[in-house]
Amino acid sequence: MTPEAAAQAAAIQNKRDKRRQFVTPEGVDLELAIASSGLRFAALVIDLTLLVLILILFSLLAIWIGFGSGAEAGVTIWLLGFFLLRTFWFIGFELGKRAATPGKRIVGVRVVARDGGRLTADAVIARNLIRELEIFLPFTFLGAGAAEDMVGWGTSLAGAAWTLTLGFFLLFNRDRMRMGDLIAGTWVVQAGRARLARDLATASVADETLRFTDAELAVYGEFELQELERVLRTNEARVVTQVADTIRAKIGRQRLEADDIFLEAYYRQLRARLERGMLFGKRRADKFAKE
Numbered sequence: 001m002t003p004e005a006a007a008q009a010a011a012i013q014n015k016r017d018k019r020r021q022f023v024t025p026e027g028v029d030l031e032l033a034i035a036s037s038g039l040r041f042a043a044l045v046i047d048l049t050l051l052v053l054i055l056i057l058f059s060l061l062a063i064w065i066g067f068g069s070g071a072e073a074g075v076t077i078w079l080l081g082f083f084l085l086r087t088f089w090f091i092g093f094e095l096g097k098r099a100a101t102p103g104k105r106i107v108g109v110r111v112v113a114r115d116g117g118r119l120t121a122d123a124v125i126a127r128n129l130i131r132e133l134e135i136f137l138p139f140t141f142l143g144a145g146a147a148e149d150m151v152g153w154g155t156s157l158a159g160a161a162w163t164l165t166l167g168f169f170l171l172f173n174r175d176r177m178r179m180g181d182l183i184a185g186t187w188v189v190q191a192g193r194a195r196l197a198r199d200l201a202t203a204s205v206a207d208e209t210l211r212f213t214d215a216e217l218a219v220y221g222e223f224e225l226q227e228l229e230r231v232l233r234t235n236e237a238r239v240v241t242q243v244a245d246t247i248r249a250k251i252g253r254q255r256l257e258a259d260d261i262f263l264e265a266y267y268r269q270l271r272a273r274l275e276r277g278m279l280f281g282k283r284r285a286d287k288f289a290k291e
Helices: 003-017 035-063 071-094 102-107 121-147 153-172 179-184 222-234 237-251 261-281
Strands: 019-023 028-035 107-111 186-190
Touching: 028 186, 035 071, 035 102, 035 107, 035 153, 071 102, 071 107, 071 121, 102 107, 107 121, 121 153, 153 179, 179 186, 222 237, 222 261
Parallel strands: none
Antiparallel strands: 019 028, 107 186
16 A cells, blocks of 8 residues: 555545434434644634633723722632633533534534433533633632642642643543533534525425414424534435434335435424414423423
């Protein structure tokens, strides 16, 4: 085997090693790519940079209005503000529709549940609280202690070793998981960047002939709508067929049309139904929620 062929084979094997099987609650087998440690580090750096910039702006505003003018009060307010800001930043964005902070969105990664289900608030809170123990809490204590001349070199080295040990944990497991991911049952995966040539929400000719009853649309909610959109935008033939067959079996429909046409029509009509429900204050998170 030539060096070029060996390098190509190694690259293909490395790509396969980063892919994981992801089974949805409907039994649909999806394949996702685990985000590399480099992408995760870049996302964290971007998020922290944005957080520091926001905090600097608020600090300048506080100084301008004369709030917290004392040195000790200023440091305390800054540390408390940074804690509150990063807590709501990471948890709030990861609980959103895209399950990703601005940093993650920029580098193209997102958080998913390893069991294939909906990403729960408990999992998001758990993985982010563990980050406090991994990174921020040791540095907060070290920074506060250094300001008061209460921290020696030994304590500083111990704190740095603690942070580095937990921080490098993701380098030594094949799924690139932090301790927070391990405890919360999550993965950080590469988000699909594929796009359809047309808007999924735009009605097509198929919608005129392929109509679904309210009972057929009522079996799914917002979570399944988001997963269906991801399947359509990824547009992998095997997955499209598997999802279409699953939905047909669920609602009792025979296979009379192409799978992609069936899924696009079902997506548009399900989306329209959920949007109408929201106008009247009715919101269904997923198929398990009652209307």
